[in-house]
Amino acid sequence: MPYIVANCTIMKNLVLVIALTFFSSFSFSQTDASRKKNFNTKQNIAIQGYDPVSYFDSKSKEGKESLSFTYKGVIYQFATEANLNKFKASPEKYEPAYGGWCAYAMGATGEKVKIDPETYKINDGRLFLFYNFWTNNTLKDWNKDEKGLREKADKQWSKIVEQQ
Secondary structure: OHHHHHHHHHHHHHHHHHHHHHHHHHHHHHHHHHHHHHOOEEOOEEHHHEOOOHHHHOOOOEOEEEEEEEEOOEEEEEOOHHHHHHHHHOHHHHOEHHHHOEHHHHHHOOOOOOOEEEEEEEEOOEEEEEOEEOOEEHHHHHHHOHHHHHHHHHHHHHHHHHOO
């Protein structure tokens, strides 16, 4: 009898490992599709072609098509090869918060609102982008209640990502 119990336990563990392997590979492909759907891109290019690493050097710069890199289904462009290599080494560090949508709008209403790629803020090592057209610069509004808006935006973005 102990032999049968042991074999059943082994079989259950084997089935569990196979199921986890199958579903984890499935979820990774869903992650790419979800990112493509949820990120602020045009033709799968993030930040309107701006170099995400350049923001951390205090000056946003447009990337070059010849210096492109696809990370989890989203294409980023870079101004220099050095920036491309920095991104490849640590993409999570440089990706914009909230999929590149306006941080203020994400916090205030949970909406995906377009951005001006030259209106941004780096805080706690994260890149936040903002809507800034005509007389409406949402970075100014963000700065009035950054902590509260950021908490709300984090929750809203989590809901958007979880829906996929």
